[in-house]
Amino acid sequence: MPMKLISVIAAGMLMVSFLPVVHSDTNITESIIAQVNEEMLEYYLASLVSFGVRYTGTDACYQAEEWIFEQFESMDLNVSYLEWETGGFRDRDVVATLPGDDDHVIIVGAHADTVETSPGADDNGSGVAAVLAVAEVLSRYEFMHTIQFIVYTGEEVGTYGSYNHAREAYANGEKIMAVFNLDMVGYAESPVGGNMIRFFETERGEKLTDFCIDVSTTYHHLIGLDIERVPNYPGSDHQAYIDYGYDAVFSAHYDGYPYGHSANDSIDKINFTYHTKVARLFAAVLAEMANRPVHTYVEIQEPREGYLYVMDHPIMPLTCKTWYLGLRGATIVVGRVTVVAETEGAVEKVIFAVDERMWKWDYDPPYEWKVNAVVLGKHYIRTHAYGEEMAEDEMDILALIPYTP
Numbered sequence: 001m002p003m004k005l006i007s008v009i010a011a012g013m014l015m016v017s018f019l020p021v022v023h024s025d026t027n028i029t030e031s032i033i034a035q036v037n038e039e040m041l042e043y044y045l046a047s048l049v050s051f052g053v054r055y056t057g058t059d060a061c062y063q064a065e066e067w068i069f070e071q072f073e074s075m076d077l078n079v080s081y082l083e084w085e086t087g088g089f090r091d092r093d094v095v096a097t098l099p100g101d102d103d104h105v106i107i108v109g110a111h112a113d114t115v116e117t118s119p120g121a122d123d124n125g126s127g128v129a130a131v132l133a134v135a136e137v138l139s140r141y142e143f144m145h146t147i148q149f150i151v152y153t154g155e156e157v158g159t160y161g162s163y164n165h166a167r168e169a170y171a172n173g174e175k176i177m178a179v180f181n182l183d184m185v186g187y188a189e190s191p192v193g194g195n196m197i198r199f200f201e202t203e204r205g206e207k208l209t210d211f212c213i214d215v216s217t218t219y220h221h222l223i224g225l226d227i228e229r230v231p232n233y234p235g236s237d238h239q240a241y242i243d244y245g246y247d248a249v250f251s252a253h254y255d256g257y258p259y260g261h262s263a264n265d266s267i268d269k270i271n272f273t274y275h276t277k278v279a280r281l282f283a284a285v286l287a288e289m290a291n292r293p294v295h296t297y298v299e300i301q302e303p304r305e306g307y308l309y310v311m312d313h314p315i316m317p318l319t320c321k322t323w324y325l326g327l328r329g330a331t332i333v334v335g336r337v338t339v340v341a342e343t344e345g346a347v348e349k350v351i352f353a354v355d356e357r358m359w360k361w362d363y364d365p366p367y368e369w370k371v372n373a374v375v376l377g378k379h380y381i382r383t384h385a386y387g388e389e390m391a392e393d394e395m396d397i398l399a400l401i402p403y404t405p
Helices: 026-035 038-049 058-076 121-138 160-171 206-218 239-243 271-291
Strands: 078-086 089-098 104-111 146-152 175-182 196-201 226-231 248-253 297-302 307-310 314-316 331-334 338-344 348-354 357-362 367-370 375-387 390-401
Touching: 026 121, 026 271, 038 058, 038 121, 038 271, 058 078, 058 089, 058 121, 058 146, 078 160, 089 121, 089 160, 104 121, 104 160, 104 271, 121 146, 121 175, 121 271, 121 314, 146 160, 160 239, 175 271, 196 206, 196 271, 206 226, 206 248, 239 248, 248 271, 297 375, 338 348, 338 375, 348 367, 357 367
Parallel strands: 104 146, 104 175, 175 248, 196 226, 297 390, 307 331, 331 390
Antiparallel strands: 078 089, 089 146, 196 248, 297 338, 307 314, 338 367, 348 357, 348 375, 375 390
8 A cells, every 4th residue: 555645835836836845744755765775776777787778769779668667567657658750760758657636747757768889877877777766666655746757768869759758748738847857867976076966957947946955955964965056958858848838957967977978888987875866866856846736827728839820820830850959849920829828726817928028917717818019039928827826837939920009
């Protein structure tokens, strides 16, 4: 019988509000942290590295995915494959779900594929091993929100696995609260590096980093890891979720890694004491976040991410295979468009804005605004819902909207 996690804490992030950590039962989180140990990380990483080079689409990569699937299945999680085909590559992601009491979702993920010449112990067997270890421990509990543990492929050839998952999740209307991407989290050789992890964040992802810093501070005596904030780097698996309107951050070790993308990226380079600290941090973050009630929620329903709109009509979906162009999930608007916001909870009002400039207050549902401002070039449409807490959502658009009285 799973143990019921009972933290009573105030809510969240992204399209929901986000308040500091308030701990009602730290003993449960402390127990979760203590269950993550070096032995399980060594087992998962050694097993994964034994498949050798895991280049996307190869037999070795498929075999590793099957082994990962079996590990999740042994934890009594709901496991499935997401098959994808993009950019001349074909493979699949492994998605393991720990169902919660509601439909809000938190994702922690890592890529299992490697470049053609590397066994990928740190890049990114370390991330996968941490995800598996966290899943093993959290699968023993029940939570308010759903947690997904995802192992991607296609990262080294274009972040294709996460791109396909983010697109599908958005198309299915999944309410993703947060995405944590672990990519190279097993190496430390300096005293500072042994106690530090980097969070690559966008402005909208700062709330996630704030939350993680609160957790790392509260449980520092058990985790021993500080967080350094750095500007976002879009070439990893978190970026596709940002492109489709979700909050996401990318975490990696502090010390530079001289063996990346080489045959020398082997398991003897891993610092398992440090690796365990990272896994413990994310086990604690997920445990705290997954039982934090969502009191106020807002999401932009129209216009849709990744669509072309002309005179308020959706014309066609837009796709972009290449992450570095910055056009994945891009919404292009020609002429006026109606912004529609969906809310949950008792909401007093919704404010619509372009960038930092407020344009409309709406006190009655349906909450919508037919844009009557001049919007030219790249901008952000933002919605702010005010209820028991304040929640917000935003969408970046490429617009040609002339003045209309």
